[in-house]
Amino acid sequence: MKNTKERLSERVFLAIALSTLSVLALITVFIIAKGVPIIAKVGVLNFVFGMKWAPSQGSFGIFPMIVGSVSVTLGAAILGVPIAICCSIFLAEFAPVKLRNIFRPAIQLLAGIPSVVYGFWGVIFIVPFIRNYLGGPGLSILAGSIILAIMILPTVISITEVSILALPRYYKEGALALGLTHWQTIRSLLLPAAKSGIVAAVILGIGRAIGETMAVIMVLGNAVALPTSILDPVRTLTTNIGIEMGYASGEHQEALFATGIVLLVIIMILNAAAQYIVRRKRSR
Amino acid sequence: MMKFMILTYKRIRISAIAIVLVLALTMGSLSGCSQKSRTGIIVAGSTSVQPYAEIVAEEYMILHPDTEIDIQGGGSATGITAAQSGVADIGMSSRSLKDEEKGLWYVEIARDGLAVIVNPANPVQDLTLDQVRGIYAETITTWKEVGGSNSKIHVIAREEGSGTRSAFTDLVMGKTTEITPRAIVQDSNGAVRQLVADDPNAIGFISLGLVNDKVKALELGGIEATRENVENGSYKLSRPFLFVSLSEPTGQTKEFVDFILSADGQKILMNEGLIPSSKGAGK
DSSP states (O other): OHHHHHHHHHHHHHHHHHHHHHHHHHHHHHHHHHHHHHHHHHOHHHHHHOOOEEGGGTEEOOHHHHHHHHHHHHHHHHHHHHHHHHHHHIIIIIOOHHHHHHHHHHHHHHHHSOHHHHHHHIIIIIHHHHHHHTOSOSOSHHHHHHHHHHHHHHHHHHHHHHHHHTSOHHHHHHHHHTTOOHHHHIIIIIHHHTHHHHHHHHHHHHHHHHHOOHHHHHHHBOOOSOOSSTTSOBOOHHHHHHHHTTTOOTHHHHHHHHHHHHHHHHHHHHHHHHHHHHHHHHHO | OHHHHHHHHHHHHHHHHHHHHHHHHHHHHHHHHHHHSOOOEEEEEOTTTHHHHHHHHHHHHHHOTTOOEEEEEEOHHHHHHHHHHTSSSEEEESSOOOGGGTTSEEEEEEEEEEEEEEOTTOOOOEEOHHHHHHHHTTSOOBGGGGTSOSSBOEEEEEOTTOHHHHHHIIIIITTTOOOOTTSEEESSHHHHHHHHHHOTTEEEEEEGGGOOTTSEEOEETTBOOOHHHHHTTOSOOEEEEEEEESSOOOHHHHHHHHHHHSHHHHHHHHHTTOEEOOSOBOO
């Protein structure tokens, strides 16, 4: 009797677990089925490296948006990663327990703020600030990078902190016993030892940044042209879908799905890289 | 190991069957729902027309409580496609029909002016159509070239597929020039208006009915962007708001179209800032 019950519950859970997998498969198949025809028609190289996006005239080039995604994400990493790593070192090594108990939930809260709120805040505060003090229209790579830098903080901080805390205790004890100062121990021992975890954290943060849509639609300006400075407006792959899907039909819609394929490939590569790095560390 | 694998496969197969069953049941209940739903009028299309159609539909449903009108956005292109395929009883379009779409039945429910707007702090009051075209084609890049301050013009446009963008392209850019790809793109009239209200160097275009005191509508060749000037034809930037249908509407749908064209319906649209329709039904 008990055995049947056990087996039944096992199967129910397996069925539910498989249904999540099937959703992934359904979405992937759908995106590919919808997007591949237009890529085939235009040609992969013309689609990925084409400079002109004018779906109503039959031009489907997404290169400016790839450049847009890369530049905004790179900006977010440059601004956000150093802050995140310093913050996690502080939390893992320096912060007194009381302070840590305030910081951790606060950072988790940062992850819980809806992206549209970040975008709204960016439009009201960051965009006018850039327009008034740095010039240009304000809607720019810089505005998007600042918003995304804040949005990736929770991801990068928590994974980095966990990977520092996961180091064996005797690493630190040994170093301190040998007469290294606390900072020397962190710099020359803990950080190098946690390196793969930190790299994985950064990659996951970048994945989060490159997939973000709502907040960046509001602050990037969405122009489909190669930027010449960080004060220029750009469009990312995600915002291209977000801003045009309402009106798209026919080939235009297919081209947006094709944009989704490119995005999916980029994010899959990033996630695979992060997992590879973490696994390599474990197997050692 | 082998035995374990076989067991797992068996489990997966059983689970797969379970999933199919669950899916089939869900689909069944969903289609059951749609069969039961009330028959009403489905209107879909241009997001420029949508808010006005909603206001008229609300009024109509108060007068005819038995009729349900469902109004959805999607854009002019979607509206025309939905009318062609019969998915929607009425498609809304904020641009004239293209030649290949002329086979559809359509009626102009109102006209809308297209206002070229700048920040109220901008000293420029008046541009010619050529100057507006030059600004959007990026042959004119500073306000100084058109009598303003010596700063760069921030060009704001709508996204590809928008009826307002395609009306602007038809009316201003013509066939040979294009809106510069470096233009900032916003995805609604409201977003364009907000950006122009915030940025003293911006220029944008929105529906005339949506101009408020936070932005300044430019004169075009000395002619003010007002409803009267659109009506008498002196202000050139205007576009039709169309109701499109696969064939001439009948029954409930016809009643709704008749209502929007009636004096009462037209008055509602006028109060909301549109220009009453001058033409009757098309083919």
